[in-house]
Amino acid sequence: MESLDSFFESQLSKWQTARDNYGALSRVWTRELPSLKLPTSLRIQCNPARLISTGASIDKDSIATRPCFLCSKNRPEEQQSLDLNDDFEWLVNPFPILQRHYTIAAKQHRPQFFLDAYATMIQATRILSEEYIIFYNGPKCGASAPDHLHLQAGIAENIPLIEYTKSLKATDSIQAIAPFGYLVYIIHDAENSRIFHQLYDSLPILEEEYEPRINVVAYHKGDKVTLIVIPRQAHRPHCYSAKGDAKYLISPGALDMCGLIITPRLDDYERLTSTQAIDILREVGVRTEPTIDVGIMQGKEISFTLNTQYTSNTTTYNNGKYTALLQEGKILFDNKFYNELSFIHSIEDSSFSLHGVTIGKEFHWQQQETQTFQGSLILRIIDGELHAINRIAIEDYLTSVIASEMSGTSSVELLKAHAVISRSWLLAQIKGDERENIKDKSFPEDNSQFSSLNSQSIKWYDREAHTHFDVCADDHCQRYQGINRKVTPQVHEAIRSTRGIVLSYKNEVCDARFSKCCGGQTELYESCWDDTPHSYLSVVEDPFCNTNDPKILSEVLNHYDQSTDFYRWTVQYTREELSELVRRRGGFDYGDIINLTPIERGPSGRIVRLQIEGTKATRIIGKELEIRRTLSETHLYSSAFEVEKQENAFILHGSGWGHGVGLCQIGAAVMGAKGYNYKEILHHYYPEATLTEWYIPSPQCPSRDDC
Ligand SMILES: [Zn+2]
Ligand SMILES: [Zn+2]
Ligand SMILES: [Zn+2]
Numbered sequence: 001m002e003s004l005d006s007f008f009e010s011q012l013s014k015w016q017t018a019r020d021n022y023g024a025l026s027r028v029w030t031r032e033l034p035s036l037k038l039p040t041s042l043r044i045q046c047n048p049a050r051l052i053s054t055g056a057s058i059d060k061d062s063i064a065t066r067p068c069f070l071c072s073k074n075r076p077e078e079q080q081s082l083d084l085n086d087d088f089e090w091l092v093n094p095f096p097i098l099q100r101h102y103t104i105a106a107k108q109h110r111p112q113f114f115l116d117a118y119a120t121m122i123q124a125t126r127i128l129s130e131e132y133i134i135f136y137n138g139p140k141c142g143a144s145a146p147d148h149l150h151l152q153a154g155i156a157e158n159i160p161l162i163e164y165t166k167s168l169k170a171t172d173s174i175q176a177i178a179p180f181g182y183l184v185y186i187i188h189d190a191e192n193s194r195i196f197h198q199l200y201d202s203l204p205i206l207e208e209e210y211e212p213r214i215n216v217v218a219y220h221k222g223d224k225v226t227l228i229v230i231p232r233q234a235h236r237p238h239c240y241s242a243k244g245d246a247k248y249l250i251s252p253g254a255l256d257m258c259g260l261i262i263t264p265r266l267d268d269y270e271r272l273t274s275t276q277a278i279d280i281l282r283e284v285g286v287r288t289e290p291t292i293d294v295g296i297m298q299g300k301e302i303s304f305t306l307n308t309q310y311t312s313n314t315t316t317y318n319n320g321k322y323t324a325l326l327q328e329g330k331i332l333f334d335n336k337f338y339n340e341l342s343f344i345h346s347i348e349d350s351s352f353s354l355h356g357v358t359i360g361k362e363f364h365w366q367q368q369e370t371q372t373f374q375g376s377l378i379l380r381i382i383d384g385e386l387h388a389i390n391r392i393a394i395e396d397y398l399t400s401v402i403a404s405e406m407s408g409t410s411s412v413e414l415l416k417a418h419a420v421i422s423r424s425w426l427l428a429q430i431k432g433d434e435r436e437n438i439k440d441k442s443f444p445e446d447n448s449q450f451s452s453l454n455s456q457s458i459k460w461y462d463r464e465a466h467t468h469f470d471v472c473a474d475d476h477c478q479r480y481q482g483i484n485r486k487v488t489p490q491v492h493e494a495i496r497s498t499r500g501i502v503l504s505y506k507n508e509v510c511d512a513r514f515s516k517c518c519g520g521q522t523e524l525y526e527s528c529w530d531d532t533p534h535s536y537l538s539v540v541e542d543p544f545c546n547t548n549d550p551k552i553l554s555e556v557l558n559h560y561d562q563s564t565d566f567y568r569w570t571v572q573y574t575r576e577e578l579s580e581l582v583r584r585r586g587g588f589d590y591g592d593i594i595n596l597t598p599i600e601r602g603p604s605g606r607i608v609r610l611q612i613e614g615t616k617a618t619r620i621i622g623k624e625l626e627i628r629r630t631l632s633e634t635h636l637y638s639s640a641f642e643v644e645k646q647e648n649a650f651i652l653h654g655s656g657w658g659h660g661v662g663l664c665q666i667g668a669a670v671m672g673a674k675g676y677n678y679k680e681i682l683h684h685y686y687p688e689a690t691l692t693e694w695y696i697p698s699p700q701c702p703s704r705d706d707c
Helices: 002-014 016-025 048-054 060-065 118-127 160-167 193-202 266-271 274-284 394-405 412-437 489-497 550-556 575-586 624-630 665-673 678-685
Strands: 029-033 042-046 088-092 099-106 132-137 150-155 174-177 184-187 214-221 224-231 260-263 291-299 301-306 310-312 315-317 320-327 330-333 336-338 340-345 352-359 367-373 376-382 385-393 456-458 501-505 568-574 593-601 607-614 618-622 641-645 649-655 690-693
Touching: 002 016, 002 088, 002 099, 016 048, 029 266, 042 266, 042 274, 048 260, 118 132, 118 150, 118 214, 118 224, 160 184, 160 214, 160 224, 184 193, 193 224, 260 274, 291 301, 291 352, 291 394, 301 385, 320 385, 330 340, 330 376, 385 394, 394 412, 394 489, 412 489, 412 501, 412 665, 412 678, 550 665, 568 575, 575 593, 575 607, 575 624, 575 649, 593 641, 607 624, 618 624, 665 678
Parallel strands: 042 260, 456 618
Antiparallel strands: 029 042, 088 099, 099 150, 132 150, 132 214, 174 184, 184 224, 214 224, 291 385, 301 320, 301 352, 310 315, 310 340, 320 330, 330 336, 340 376, 352 367, 376 385, 501 690, 568 649, 593 607, 607 618, 641 649
């Protein structure tokens, strides 16, 4: 270590470029990217000196024609080397990200191949002090010289994943974790290469490549060497090659994957949000099944039963009944005060029950009951109230939700289609919520827009995002009652066989909307909500939803009433009735209604703007939901109607039920009954979208024997 230190000092004293760049390193900008759901904040570093390596062309031709900067014959005159072993030597990296940033280069020019560097990596951890890390970037995982075998090393300060793994208790020789939503393996005692080789052999090698895509980081504490292996799915994120504002010059290597994101451009440094950062890392890493935080109940007191053993802050709680109280703005539990409490399940089939959960909120059948949940229990104070939040794996959550929302008689293909759109919708919402949580000013949350330019009132309504959890358990989001007794084998099958599959468009999960019945043609997103076009929610002719088949209708409609007629429907009001209704429901006095005139329609015929002409005033209202609310005691089936004006009455001739955007549930049920599979159903309603396996199941180690 001493000779290495003096080598470094001597290089800096002789080499102007290196000296300048290390001087600049102490002045690079770094900022935190906080997020509610991650165990630690990510960080971003603006490092202009990295422009050459981040922007490096590493395609075969560019590599072949440029002189290799790691070969001794091409190195700058000032650059010297220090022997590490027979095959490798230390070089001072003249474009540092870390303090004392070394390149450990092979003496011979040969391609990046980790197995040839493994022993040297372990040896280097021994030479360096505990504050250092040594890392490897695979040829398609951030290496700017994929043709010349090398490792890098440097002092690790505030690198999120390193701090996190150092704080972890080693429970096994190898652990699979996903603190940032992508897969990370930790090998706690890497001296024993058997475990590493087992892992390495289990990772896929892509066609035309010769090793699995990985980043590897090593450090030591005492005589134990820890190895972090991060498998990679993609070389560079899409934003790297995007144009205009969508472009971010970020080409993740090991440090980025450890939560220290490097960008050479100040503009990218300033713009990047937590959500974008997480998305970039998840895109190039291997996404794991996310968990979702569901707000279940709130009050001054929460009583619950742990049905199995749980741990909280290293304390183990046995099964039994417990109560947590809100006192002096803190959580009082077990005679201690907490700001927040998490009960983490310790075995696979654990569950807890919450007592006094209110169901049917604001309905006549509102009542309280005990509900049982899988996953973890989080107690959190939100706006002066104690909240019970269930953190649960998304697939388990979806199983419960699909069982509640769909009829047990539905065809499996319909259930599968629904599983995919519920999963997609949910992931799109969570993303929105992460965005909301960081309260970034560049993303104003505008769910309900109101413009009252003189005589127009155009409003739309979208689900208002929660700020301290992802979704609630009510109909506001999706009805969720924990472990659901109604889960049929068909529901399990639908979830299992579509696990992780979502609709995606241009590498983003689709906000997959759906409604009861489109009426023959689907509608555009912007006819119902804000004006942002969603290309994957295109207009589709639907020959399927014109049906009276009670069996099919009962698959989709929870409380199916045979008299329900909604493909084509009629509503009739006397002039008096209509005038009174519109005044009361619309909150505006038009006098006696003289005329209803559609001003703008969407492609399905849904009225986007409707002019209401009265004896006292004339005004235009919109969008579709506001029109449906104004013209009915509850809601009109849809805003797709023609107005027939009679002497003293108005007849509305309508079609369809709901906003009509995205999948048509009745049509999908008919397709299912006709033998179409879920892929065909989804392709029919979302022709622009692609089915993509978005994440792998919860992290698992390669060999179960070792876990
Ligand atoms: Zn070389
Ligand atoms: Zn909600
Ligand atoms: Zn339809």
